[in-house]
Amino acid sequence: MLDGFHILTLTHRDAPLETLAHAVVPGENTEVVLQQLKNALGWEELFYLATCNRVTYVFYSQQPVSEHLPMEVLQQVRPELTEETVRETASRMRLMHGNEAVTHLLEVAASMDSLVVGEREIIRQLRQAFDQSRHWHLTGDHLRLLMGFTIETAKEIYTHTGIGRKALSVVALAFGEMQKTQLRPDARLLLVGAGETNALYAKFLVKAGYKNVTVFNRTFEKAQSIASANNWRALSLDELAFYSEGFDALVVCTGATSAIITPDVYRKLLAGETGKKVVVDLSVPHNVSRETTLEFPLTYIEIEGLKETANQNLAYREQEREKAASLIQERIYDFRDRWHERQIERALAHIPEEVKAVKDRAVNEVYGKEFAQLDPEARDLVLRMLGYMEKKCVAIPIKAAKDIALRGKKQTKRIPLSA
Numbered sequence: 001m002l003d004g005f006h007i008l009t010l011t012h013r014d015a016p017l018e019t020l021a022h023a024v025v026p027g028e029n030t031e032v033v034l035q036q037l038k039n040a041l042g043w044e045e046l047f048y049l050a051t052c053n054r055v056t057y058v059f060y061s062q063q064p065v066s067e068h069l070p071m072e073v074l075q076q077v078r079p080e081l082t083e084e085t086v087r088e089t090a091s092r093m094r095l096m097h098g099n100e101a102v103t104h105l106l107e108v109a110a111s112m113d114s115l116v117v118g119e120r121e122i123i124r125q126l127r128q129a130f131d132q133s134r135h136w137h138l139t140g141d142h143l144r145l146l147m148g149f150t151i152e153t154a155k156e157i158y159t160h161t162g163i164g165r166k167a168l169s170v171v172a173l174a175f176g177e178m179q180k181t182q183l184r185p186d187a188r189l190l191l192v193g194a195g196e197t198n199a200l201y202a203k204f205l206v207k208a209g210y211k212n213v214t215v216f217n218r219t220f221e222k223a224q225s226i227a228s229a230n231n232w233r234a235l236s237l238d239e240l241a242f243y244s245e246g247f248d249a250l251v252v253c254t255g256a257t258s259a260i261i262t263p264d265v266y267r268k269l270l271a272g273e274t275g276k277k278v279v280v281d282l283s284v285p286h287n288v289s290r291e292t293t294l295e296f297p298l299t300y301i302e303i304e305g306l307k308e309t310a311n312q313n314l315a316y317r318e319q320e321r322e323k324a325a326s327l328i329q330e331r332i333y334d335f336r337d338r339w340h341e342r343q344i345e346r347a348l349a350h351i352p353e354e355v356k357a358v359k360d361r362a363v364n365e366v367y368g369k370e371f372a373q374l375d376p377e378a379r380d381l382v383l384r385m386l387g388y389m390e391k392k393c394v395a396i397p398i399k400a401a402k403d404i405a406l407r408g409k410k411q412t413k414r415i416p417l418s419a
């Protein structure tokens with residue numbers, strides 16, 4: 001029943017990145033090339049997705065699909081490639097139909113097929129790519145329905161399984177470790193560095209409600225940009241060595257290749273305090289010298305130590321992939337039903353207009369003379385009766401078709417789907 005849906009794809013699982021690039025539609029005139037592809041192959045609808053680890057052509061066509069499609073598509077979108085390159089690339093592409101194609105798209109959206117399992121970013125990429133294809137008038141009702149269902153199912157999977165839970169990014173992991181130390185919301189935090197990594201760390205701090213933060217950076221303006229957005233204080237990196245207000249946690253992450261936090265600097269930063277502090281160092285190489293970590297009582301959080309947690313979290317996500325797969329197997333029945341109902345709706349869409357035309361003909365042509373001779377009250381009554389009949393005549397076949405669909409749904413619910 002879903003046999004009009006097809007996917008042709010090349011992903012990080014099938015080929016190295018340089019081969020993947022051969023399946024990408026060149027950026028300059030993507031719209032024209034995709035229009036030509038759709039027309040040349042007689043597809044009704046097309047949705048094109050290209051991310052850093054997959055190139056996917058999702059299309060709807062009731063025509064038989066040739067097994068040579070990968071070659072045909074590549075020749076169409078990349079005519080400049082040599083025959084050998086086309087052959088090599090085509091041999092790695094996967095072609096899926098019907099149920100298998102729909103399942104694959106759901107798996108992609110749920111990030112079960114991603115380089116890093118559970119990365120929700122793929123949902124945004126899918127949405128963006130679909131909107132672009134729709135904007136180019138490549139898509140229609142079938143793919144619109146499939147896409148809506150795909151996003152809905154992916155969200156359900158992220159909610160009901162742990163596939164996207166448990167952090168994997170260095171920043172999220174480090175922040176999680178820092179939080180385990182039970183810092184109070186009014187803790188004094190020093191953020192050293194205002195590059196991309198610390199900017200991201202700052203977002204976690206804001207979300208957790210830390211208000212007493214001082215940002216140091218070599219280029220003062222960048223420190224200021226992070227600080228002012230959050231009502232924090234900004235200082236130049238030169239002032240770090242003279243800072244004497246004490247602190248509870250120090251987050252260091254710069255591109256400096258030698259230690260910024262030496263025992264001398266650290267001692268000054270302590271400003272006479274002797275309690276155990278939290279030090280996060282995400283720099284490579286480390287910005288907190290080894291002597292500092294050995295000389296002072298501190299909870300030291302750094303990249304190497306986070307690797308084990310990252311591996312455990314990744315293993316957890318892999319486990320959750322199984323749950324996601326069974327959810328998809330259940331949900332695919334719903335898509336089949338939804339698609340079927342939509343086909344009925346579309347097939348019956350002309351009924352209201354036709355019934356109205358019959359009514360108008362009766363009043364104006366078939367019984368035109370007799371109707372014109374009626375007094376205004378009688379004419380009003382006839383029109384109201386015909387209006388009532390019109391509504392009922394529209395509703396009867398729609399209800400009958402829905403009843404048949406519902407009966408079919410109940411009977412086939414447990415029959416395994418075929419493509």
Ligand SMILES: NC(=O)c1ccc[n+]([C@@H]2O[C@H](COP(=O)([O-])OP(=O)(O)OC[C@H]3O[C@@H](n4cnc5c(N)ncnc54)[C@H](OP(=O)(O)O)[C@@H]3O)[C@@H](O)[C@H]2O)c1
Pocket residue numbers: 170193194195196197198217218219222237253254255256257282283284285303
């Ligand atoms: N292993 C991992 O997974 C991972 C992940 C993220 C980050 N990191 C490490 O984190 C560090 C920063 O990364 P990023 O992405 O935030 O880089 P970034 O966006 O390029 O920012 C670099 C930051 O370091 C500062 N900086 C560069 N050289 C410096 C120096 N000699 N002295 C003082 N400050 C200096 C820059 O100051 P200005 O603004 O003045 O230029 C800026 O604040 C790097 O060591 C990187 O390897 C590692």
